[in-house]
Amino acid sequence: MNKQTMHSLDDFERNKQPLVSGRLTSQWKAISFLTIFLSVFGLIQTTILLVSGMKTSELTGAMGFAYGKNRFLSALSENSFILTALIVLASVALLYVFYSKLRFSLLIQKSIRDDNQETFEDAWKNLRNSFRVFGIYIISAITLYMIFFGLLLLGSSPEF
Amino acid sequence: MTDNSFDRIPLTVTDEVRKYWREISHWALFFAILLFIAASFTGLFTLSFVTGRDRLPAVLTGILITSLSFLPGFLYFRFYSLMKAYLREENEEDLEKAFASLKWFYIFSAVATIFIIIFWILVLNPGQSEMEYE
Numbered sequence: 001m002n003k004q005t006m007h008s009l010d011d012f013e014r015n016k017q018p019l020v021s022g023r024l025t026s027q028w029k030a031i032s033f034l035t036i037f038l039s040v041f042g043l044i045q046t047t048i049l050l051v052s053g054m055k056t057s058e059l060t061g062a063m064g065f066a067y068g069k070n071r072f073l074s075a076l077s078e079n080s081f082i083l084t085a086l087i088v089l090a091s092v093a094l095l096y097v098f099y100s101k102l103r104f105s106l107l108i109q110k111s112i113r114d115d116n117q118e119t120f121e122d123a124w125k126n127l128r129n130s131f132r133v134f135g136i137y138i139i140s141a142i143t144l145y146m147i148f149f150g151l152l153l154l155g156s157s158p159e160f
Numbered sequence: 161m162t163d164n165s166f167d168r169i170p171l172t173v174t175d176e177v178r179k180y181w182r183e184i185s186h187w188a189l190f191f192a193i194l195l196f197i198a199a200s201f202t203g204l205f206t207l208s209f210v211t212g213r214d215r216l217p218a219v220l221t222g223i224l225i226t227s228l229s230f231l232p233g234f235l236y237f238r239f240y241s242l243m244k245a246y247l248r249e250e251n252e253e254d255l256e257k258a259f260a261s262l263k264w265f266y267i268f269s270a271v272a273t274i275f276i277i278i279f280w281i282l283v284l285n286p287g288q289s290e291m292e293y294e
Contacts, residue, residue, distance in 0.1 A: 017172040017173055017174050017175075018172065018173045018250065018252065019170050019171070019172055019173075020170065020171040020172065020173065021252060021256075023256055024252075024255065024256060024259065025171075027256065027259045027260060027263055028259065030263050031259065031262060031263050031266055034263070034266035034267060034269070034270050035266060037270055037273070038266065038269055038270060038273060041273050041277075111171065112171070115170060115171060117171060117172065117174070120171050120177070121174065121176050121177055121180075124177050124180040124181065124184075125180055127180070127184060128180040128183050128184050131183070131184050131187035131188070132183065132187060134187075135187045135190055135191070138191075138194065
């Protein structure tokens, strides 16, 4: 089957699918303008988090002071690279979330402007990636908080 | 010179797009549940401050804060349920309503972000801190 026939078949298959209405495209345009603003703000905020993540040894020192003598916190302040690595990892994940959202915004606008089906599908793929990575990030953050809290309690108990 | 406008194909909702929307809506449900839990905690936290004689202003503030924290979760949940209905019945009205909910969620987020920026400007106001040091 040559390329021209395959292209025609693709068009035929697509013609059976529902078309996108003007009201939907205007809503997507509004969403894209809002997500551009939110993702740019998110990218700036995450960069600040990444820079501040380099100063974690001071943070663990302050936590140790706040909680008194805790074996877990003193062990963490001695190995502060673990916390630094976690913050860097979280920042990279968040940067990807906001980057995907920004790409979605730009691609959905481009696809509406050019009526480009490939760009349209790519845009939704980027929004899906943004949701997926943010969801995994939230699950990991909750799990880590629970582990951290458990170790904090164990570190302060005299039997441990 | 060729005219490309004749070759243009209008955007269509393909199976690939539907697959992405399905996954997005499932994640939206997950975030909605988390936001509902967070809103409940906020409600309980604000209620714990309702003590003393003048309870009405505290109760009203508590209701306002709880409803504000409940709203994003509700919008995400509405997006999920309407998207689910669209994927089942292919009714375009459901799809429009679903994206309207998502749009309102982003409007809420943008307004909240603007408030955060204003808060930062007020807290980190260099002119004010110089005056305090003087």
